[in-house]
Amino acid sequence: MSLQARLDAFKADFKGGKAPYFAPQEIHPIMERATAELVASGQAARALKAGDVAPEFTLNDPEGKPVSSVDLLKQGALVISFYRGVWCPYCNLELTALEEALPSFKAEGASLIAISPQNAVNSRKSVRTNKLNFPILSDTHNDVAAAFGIRFALPDYLVDLYKSLKNDLPAFNGDDSWTLPMPARYVVGQDGTILYSEVNPDYTHRPEPQDMLPALRKKIASAS
Numbered sequence: 001m002s003l004q005a006r007l008d009a010f011k012a013d014f015k016g017g018k019a020p021y022f023a024p025q026e027i028h029p030i031m032e033r034a035t036a037e038l039v040a041s042g043q044a045a046r047a048l049k050a051g052d053v054a055p056e057f058t059l060n061d062p063e064g065k066p067v068s069s070v071d072l073l074k075q076g077a078l079v080i081s082f083y084r085g086v087w088c089p090y091c092n093l094e095l096t097a098l099e100e101a102l103p104s105f106k107a108e109g110a111s112l113i114a115i116s117p118q119n120a121v122n123s124r125k126s127v128r129t130n131k132l133n134f135p136i137l138s139d140t141h142n143d144v145a146a147a148f149g150i151r152f153a154l155p156d157y158l159v160d161l162y163k164s165l166k167n168d169l170p171a172f173n174g175d176d177s178w179t180l181p182m183p184a185r186y187v188v189g190q191d192g193t194i195l196y197s198e199v200n201p202d203y204t205h206r207p208e209p210q211d212m213l214p215a216l217r218k219k220i221a222s223a224s
Contacts, residue, residue: 003097003208007090011204014089027161034158038201044182047149047199050215054188055147059115059137062123067113067137073190076109077216082145082184084203085118085172086126091183094206095130101209102134108216110187117142117181119174140174145181150199154178187215 001009015028038044048054058068072078081098083091095114105112112134116123123136142151154162154169159178162169170176183203187196196215198207 003094003206006093006097007204007206010089010093023165027165030157030161034155035202035204037155038152038182041152041201043149043152044199044201047182047184047197048186048194049197049199050194052194052197053192054186054194055144056192057144057147059139059144060120061135061137062120062127064120067135069188072111072113073188073192075111077111077190077195078186078188079105079110079112079212080184080186080188081112081114082139082148082150082181082186083114083116084180084183085116085169086122086129087167087172088203090203090206091116092126092130094183095126095132097206097209099130099132099134104210104213105216108213110216113137115139115144115181117145117173117175117179119172122172139181141177142175142179142181145184148181148184148186150182150184151179152182152201154180185212187212 014023056069058066061067069078081094083094085091098112102112114134115137117139120138123138126136139145145151169178182199182201183206184199185207186194189195196212
């Protein structure tokens with residue numbers, strides 16, 4: 001089953017209130033309003049895209065070890081997934097799909113990392129929950145997300161909804177700014193140029209992991 005098919009199935013169950021999802025039906029229009037407003041803002045179109053130079057960064061893994069994009073790019077191309085956090089079921093489905101695709105990325109000489117604003121404790125939970133074999137990095141204050149152009153502030157009414165649902169982002173992230181990254185996927189070549197980008201303000205839609213393989217293979221072919 002494709003990643004998007006899994007996401008669509010989860011969304012249908014969540015909106016339909018099927019067990020174990022018993023969220024009040026009145027929350028869905030509020031979430032859909034926030035998504036529609038973020039789409040209408042045009043921010044996704046202004047984010048970094050293929051052909052741009054990716055910003056360099058160093059972020060900590062769940063054990064506090066610094067991981068440098070510069071060092072990773074010395075080894076080969078870099079696949080980056082920005083996600084919201086372990087509390088987001090759509091993100092967990094994406095991480096699982098990326099884990100399944102990890103051998104394909106490695107076969108093309110690429111590394112894979114995922115970046116979220118959550119703290120180390122929740123990053124470790126992401127690794128355990130999704131049985132991941134690639135690094136989860138903590139982007140405090142969403143600073144790296146901002147450098148890519150994908151950080152946004154939640155509107156007040158969505159903050160109120162999250163609080164009512166006990167979805168305490170300041171506790172998850174160790175940051176009281178109530179910001180998140182738009183879900184995004186990038187492939188960065190060894191020279192720092194972005195080869196592939198997909199930014200979607202609708203968090204229920206994610207690209208297939210296999211969508212990035214042509215960019216990796218094209219880069220390898222051009223270098224040979």
